[in-house]
Amino acid sequence: MGRISRLAVPVGIVGIVLLLVVPVPAPMIDLLIASNITASLVVLLTAMYVRRPLDFAIFPSLLLVLTLFRLGLNVASTRLVLAEAHAGKVIEAFGHFVISGSLVIGLVIFLILVIIQFVVITNGAGRVAEVGARFTLDAMPGKQMAIDADLNAGLIDEDTARRRRADVTAEADFYGAMDGGSKFVKGDAIAGIIITVINLVGGFIIGMVQKGMEPAEALETYSLLTVGDGLVSQIPALLLSVATGLIVTRATTQGDMGSDAAEQLLRHKPALQIAGAGIIVIALIPGMPKLPFMLLGAAVLLASQRAGKNAEAEAIAAAEEDLALPVGPRPDSPEALLQQMRVDPLEVVLAPDLVDLVDTAAGGDLLDRVRGLRRKTALELGLVVPPVRTRDSIDLPASSYAIRISGVEVGRGQAPPGRVLALGDDVDHLPGTPTSEPVFGLAGRWVPAELQHQAEMTGATVVDRASVLVTHLAEVVRTHAGRLLSREDVRALVDAVKVDDPAVVEELVPAVMTLGEVQRVLRALLEEGVAIRDLARILEALSMRARTGGTDLDGLVEAARSALGPAIAAAAARDGVLRVITLDPLLEHQLAESVRPGEEGATLTLDPRRAETVVEQADAALRQAEDMGWTAVLVCAPVLRAPLRRLVGLGVPRLAVLSYTEAGGAGAAGPRIETVGTVTGSLPVPAGALGG
Template sequence: MDLSGVKKTDIGVAAYLLAAIIFFIVPIPSILLDVMLALNISVALIVLMNVLFVREVLDMSFFPTLLLFTTIFRISLNVSSTRLILSTGSPGNVVETFGQFVGGGDLVIGAIIFIVLIIVQFMVINKGSERVAEVSARFTLDAMPGKQMAIDADLNTGAITEKEARERRQKLQDESSFFGSMDGATKYVKGDATAGLLITFINLIGGTLMGVMRSGMDFTSAIQQYGLLTIGDGLCSQIPSLLISLATGILVTKGSKEADFSGVLIKQLFGIPKVLYIVGASMIFLGLVTPLNPVLFGAFGAAFLISGYSISKSIGEESIEEEVAAEESEAEEIRRPENVVSLLQVDPIELEFGYGIIPLADVNQGGDLLDRVVMIRRQIALELGTVVPIIRLRDNIQLNPNQYIIKIKGIQVAEGEILFDHYMAMNPGFVEEEINGIPTFEPSFHLPAIWITDSQRERAESLGYTVVDPPSIIATHLTEVIRSHIAELLSRQDVQNLVNNLKESNPALVDELTPKLLGLGEIQKVLQNLLKEGISIRDLLSIFEVLADHAATTRDTDVLTEYVRQGLKRAISSRYFVPNEVTSCITLDPKVEQDIMASIKQTEQGAYLTLDPERIRAIMDSLQAEIAKFEETGKTPIVVTSPIVRMYFKKMTEDYVKDLIVVSYNEIDSDVELQSVGMVTG
């Protein structure tokens, strides 16, 4: 059998657990029992010392399993020692020594010591540990949602990185699992104490009967001999059990602080000089005015007074050293040349606001702007299939109190102003009775609106106004800005992450496409082209399938984008058209399409139009006239062209008409009915 892959630690743990099972079945000699009892005491001490000095509870994450292992092993030794006591009357040196030496060689003294140990363990340590473990588990689980939200908030403000957020979430999950396991594991400790007490009584009764009936001893001699052996056996098992119980209590009461337990404990107990002065003076007073030993109490009092003076002096020196060290570190940080490197970092998205808007972003003041930022990232991820970079929120005292600005890659692209404790009311077009307020414009779509007070809100809603609170205004504005700039925010690293994610489920497709047919930059360009026109890239599998089909014939990213759009026609149709309903649209004059095709010039850098500027101007005038007709009826203008013309016409209109929807006939599902109500001529 090949054991080359088996670790020594695996063999050790398996042997420890297997030995416990064997001891239940097979009788063992007294010398081996001595070795196992010594090992049991050693393991209990190791566990106690580890728990005492471990810096964090998760460093002992396997403690619940360890409890079960040690409990089973200890009970198996109880069974073996019971077998030896009843069969031979000689359970070995360890049991006899505990009965004679620890029990004082007297049955009554040994029994009392044993009962005291049982009471301390069962009534104090076990009961307290069980209660603390239960409460810790409940509070840890109850606090999980709040802690997870705090991690999300830190992540969105840029206080931590994605990696740090994952580590914190994993640690949070591990803590909840640990305290939940500890809640159940403490039941083993409680059961172990009960089993030890019952086994001791069984040993005492059985041993006495064996001595009287088998060995011909009188009752007094039998109970004296077997009673001491029974007490020794009980102490051998209960002392390690007490150590494990104590370790359990320390671990569940220690909390999850990353700190040196002994150092913090001593510092908290003896760290205040004033306390030591009072205690020292009290001890001296008790030694002088009462019959208590004046030398003993005076010595303790003097020791406390000297310790208080020493600690007071060291605290003053530490504060001076810390102040000097802090000043030196600040100066050193300023002098370091690498300090400039951090200034070169450009945040993809920033939301800066004046001090009057801070309450909206401060969780302690009831602000929920951070939660809304989290929802924006989730909303766009679901809608467009791409991950929005971290949105950094910061206050800026240079802005007006109620002003905010939005930056993309360090450059301001939008701004707005709100009135705190006011609401923005917008007329959707059918409100007959107007309400008084402060005139303004909605920042996202620049629609006319008014600021109203909280007392006017209910009346405005009853009249038909759309009423929005300040956080919603900022969140909506931020969402629209991100949506309009999402194409340029898609980096090569983002594309690589998307590719890696797809490769987990479709490795053959990814290996075929990249890097053999298309490079990462070319895939990025295609995805940016789609996002620029608001087409979701969430169905990355379909996009890559189309690219793999056509990348062998062309590497022109604009042409590949058109092929991908045609492959996504179901998604495009569902976005712009209603199935089984007639949709009004604008078409191009065939003569215009022919002129556009005739003016296309192919170069190594791509294709571009060489159409006469006057001709372009005439086409745009006609287009804007048709768009005006649609806007008068409240409809969204949609231009439908032939497939080969679509991308060139879209590029032509970008400088004249913002966000114009241009689709080709090949991007429209068969169940969509179109009605041309206008034609672009020139």
């Protein structure tokens, strides 16, 4: 059945084309005319029973095909009428029975049908389709933003949002297609008039000149066939015109047209009572036939009694529903104010001219990319990033965006419309606005989108606006991952581990550690870029450490890092090589002696100049490695790792600090270690201190 359906339309289109050029016998014309009337009637009834226009989205294309089919039949029947003075039983029946064999009656009926179709239905449907298309397109951005707001607020899930966005786009496409489809109907009505006139004149001439008929005989023969042919064409055309009007004037409801009409017409009891009484009064007018008006008036009054019962039942049901549902808070109530005070964990604010980035109708895919970023972050770090709320703000400068965490701005950048970002060493000659890439600080230039190919030819790396924003957002999420991990997230992660490893969770939470203490450890790991995907192993290490060594944060974090040592080293390695920056043994000994415990963890009590020198040398060694295209980490003794990380993180936050245990924990199966620099901590010799 599916294969037949796929082939039906292409084969039908080819057949319609053949109708225009290949002569068709009269019996085949009868079958095709009957098919035309049947298809038009089916389309009309379908249009009456659909609940919303999108349920009949194929209608504009179907309208074009049926119009072309009807015009092909006109050509084929005209060929038979003019060539053989006969065009099948259907046309002959319409010419004799429907119009009673009278040319005048036939012409009058034909003209009335044309006027009804062309002047009334087609013009009205065309205007409604035009206005509907304009209003639908104007409302698209607002509808898209409303869907995004519901998604970010958690009122709907991603599948529902995707389906609603698809419906909005499909609705705009449908009304746009209907605006053009109504022109087919109008053109078909005009073509029907012209074809009928041509058939009348051509048939009269052919009958007299080629067939040798008398003028009266030629007029009678060809005029009846022509009018019959015109009526056969105009009846299905009228059905399609009515279907077009029904579709474009159909509002989205929960029922079909018949059910909605009955429900809404029978809803108001006083209106029906007045109408029924008025019809009965008309029956009392002298000379007016009384039976039909009395019957109709009684029927309307009877319907009003039923409408009254339905209205009472609806009122009772509504009252019961109001009692069952809780009353929503007033706008100034504490509950409503608390809802408005809610701060979103992660938010992207766009300038008004950047709304196209989230408008799928305009090709914007920012929301899809953000969802992809959430999946990627979950797989890489083990952190479920909270839903990213996206909104616009007139407070931002044009072409700019801001990234906020808990209401605090942590990043800002630009994404000017109609531009792409060209990055490279040779982009200064390109036309555009100089800029700095927000994540890595690379020099670049916002060039017009139409010059993208030219920029690529110069060797520049070209990045679109959405990629710039998503890359910036990804870096913000990675840098502030610890802040994004809420207590509720920790509970959900622990519950997920409990499904597969219940003993691990029951042994730790809440017997030894609270969720808050587990959250502190996980936050500390994320702040240093350590993934928490292997949460079961982390909880095992925390359980062992907490039972033997207490719940101090540094000790718990180091226990968790020790358990994850091979994974940490593998993540820092590149191509199987872990490039490390080491400490001079003398410096390492001095640093170990300067370790002092504190409320926020152990710290190094160094001379400020010595501490500054250590940070500067570590930074220089890292830059030297990066200039070679390498990624390097600083390694030290386990007792120094946490305090040294606090010191180095002040000046070189991107430099990871690993302990010897973590760097070599995988043994022979781990990455090969290669030293690329050494920090000595030696103070520079002041000028003039030597040779004095």
